Amino acid sequence: MTAVADEFAVRTEDLGKVYGELPAVVGLDLSVPRGTTFGFLGPNGAGKTTTISMLCTLLRPTVGRAFVAGHDVVAEPHSVRERIGLVFQETTLDLDLTAEEGLRFHAELFGIPWRVSRPKVAALLELVDLTGSRDRPVREFSGGMRRRLEIARGLLTTPQVLFLDEPTTGLDPQTRTVIWEHLHELREQHGITLFLTTHHLEEAEHCDRIAIMDGGQVEVEGSPAELKAEVGHDTVVLRTGDDAAAVRVIAERFGLDAVSGPDGVRLRVADGAAFVPAFCAEAGVPVLSATVVPPSLDDVFLHHTGRTIRAERSGPLTVNDVGRRR
Ligand SMILES: Nc1ncnc2c1ncn2[C@@H]1O[C@H](COP(=O)(O)OP(=O)(O)OP(=O)(O)O)[C@@H](O)[C@H]1O
Numbered sequence: 433m434t435a436v437a438d439e440f441a442v443r444t445e446d447l448g449k450v451y452g453e454l455p456a457v458v459g460l461d462l463s464v465p466r467g468t469t470f471g472f473l474g475p476n477g478a479g480k481t482t483t484i485s486m487l488c489t490l491l492r493p494t495v496g497r498a499f500v501a502g503h504d505v506v507a508e509p510h511s512v513r514e515r516i517g518l519v520f521q522e523t524t525l526d527l528d529l530t531a532e533e534g535l536r537f538h539a540e541l542f543g544i545p546w547r548v549s550r551p552k553v554a555a556l557l558e559l560v561d562l563t564g565s566r567d568r569p570v571r572e573f574s575g576g577m578r579r580r581l582e583i584a585r586g587l588l589t590t591p592q593v594l595f596l597d598e599p600t601t602g603l604d605p606q607t608r609t610v611i612w613e614h615l616h617e618l619r620e621q622h623g624i625t626l627f628l629t630t631h632h633l634e635e636a637e638h639c640d641r642i643a644i645m646d647g648g649q650v651e652v653e654g655s656p657a658e659l660k661a662e663v664g665h666d667t668v669v670l671r672t673g674d675d676a677a678a679v680r681v682i683a684e685r686f687g688l689d690a691v692s693g694p695d696g697v698r699l700r701v702a703d704g705a706a707f708v709p710a711f712c713a714e715a716g717v718p719v720l721s722a723t724v725v726p727p728s729l730d731d732v733f734l735h736h737t738g739r740t741i742r743a744e745r746s747g748p749l750t751v752n753d754v755g756r757r758r
Pocket residue numbers: 451454456474475476477478479480481482483631748749
C-alpha cells in the first residue's frame with residue numbers, strides 16, 4: 433500500500449488484460465477520488481466488464497497494478513473484498529427467497545449473524561424502498577425492484593466502493609430515475625464511492641467524471657460538462673422556406689457545410705446562439721424555426737472515436753487494431 437494510492441478509492445497504473453491473443457484492456461491509468469461517482473462509458477466489447485472484474489479481484493490482470501480502497505488487488509485481494517460491494521449485470525438473486533431472507537442469507541455468508549445484520553437489513557430495505565415487499569419472494573419482483581434489492585445487497589458489508597456493472601440496463605426510464613435517486617442518496621449519506629460501467633449516455637450524465645472507453649483503451653477522461661465543452665460545436669437545425677437556398681447561403685456567406693434532410697437544414701457551428709441571428713439577417717429566405725442543440729456525450733464519443741456509441745464494433749478487436757490506435 434502506498435500513501436498516494438490511499439487518497440483514491442480506485443487507482444490503476446498501466447493496467448491491462450489479454451485474453452489469449454486479444455488485448456481486452458490496454459494501459460489503463462485511473463485515479464478516482466473517494467466519495468465520487470465515476471463512470472466507464474463505452475460500447476459492447478469496450479473492456480468495461482473486464483476492468484471492473486480486475487478491480488473486484490475476480491480476474492487477474494495480465495500487466496500493471498490496481499489499488500482499491502488503498503489495497504493492491506493482486507497482493508491483498510481479501511483486504512479489497514472486505515471494502516467493496518458488487519452489483520453485477522446479470523441478476524444473482526435467489527428468486528425463491530423473500531427480499532429479507534436473501535439479504536439475511538448474504539450477510540451470513542459474510543459471517544455476520546442475524547442479530548447484528550437485522551437492523552442493517554431493515555435500514556437497507558428502507559433505503560431502496562422495499563420495506564413493504566420484504567416478505568415477498570423475489571420471483572414476484574419487477575426488474576427495477578430486483579435491481580434495487582441487488583444494490584441493497586451490495587451495501588450489506590458497508591463497502592467503501594460500490595462497483596456497479598451496467599446498473600440500469602434493461603430497465604425503463606422511470607425505474608432508472610428511481611435507482612439513480614437511491615444511488616445519489618447513498619453517496620450523500622454514506623460518502624461511498626460509486627464506480628460504474630455503462631453504455632447509456634443518460635446514465636453517464638449522473639457521474640462526476642467519466643472515462644470514455646473504446647477498444648480496450650480510455651480515449652478521454654473528464655466531467656461530462658468538460659468533455660462536452662471540449663467538443664467545441666453546437667448542432668443547429670433550421671426549417672426554412674427554401675432549404676436548398678439556405679444551404680447555399682450557409683456555404684457562401686459563412687463558409688460552413690450544411691445538409692438538407694427531412695427535419696430541415698442541419699449544420700455544426702462553434703456558437704449556435706450567435707450563428708442563428710446572423711443567418712436570419714443574411715438568409716434571404718424565410719426562417720420558420722431554428723433549434724440549437726448543445727453537444728451531447730454521444731458527440732463526445734464520436735469526436736474521440738470517430739463513431740457513435742450506438743454503433744457496434746464490426747468484429748473483435750485484434751492486436752493489430754490496438755497497435756494502430758496507440
Ligand atoms: N473470458 C473471456 N475470454 C476471451 N475473451 C473475452 C472474455 N471476456 C471478455 N472477452 C472479450 O474481451 C473484450 C472486452 O469484453 P468486456 O466484456 O470487458 O467488454 P464490455 O465493455 O464490458 O462489453 P459489454 O458492454 O458488452 O459488457 C471483448 O472483445 C470480449 O469479447
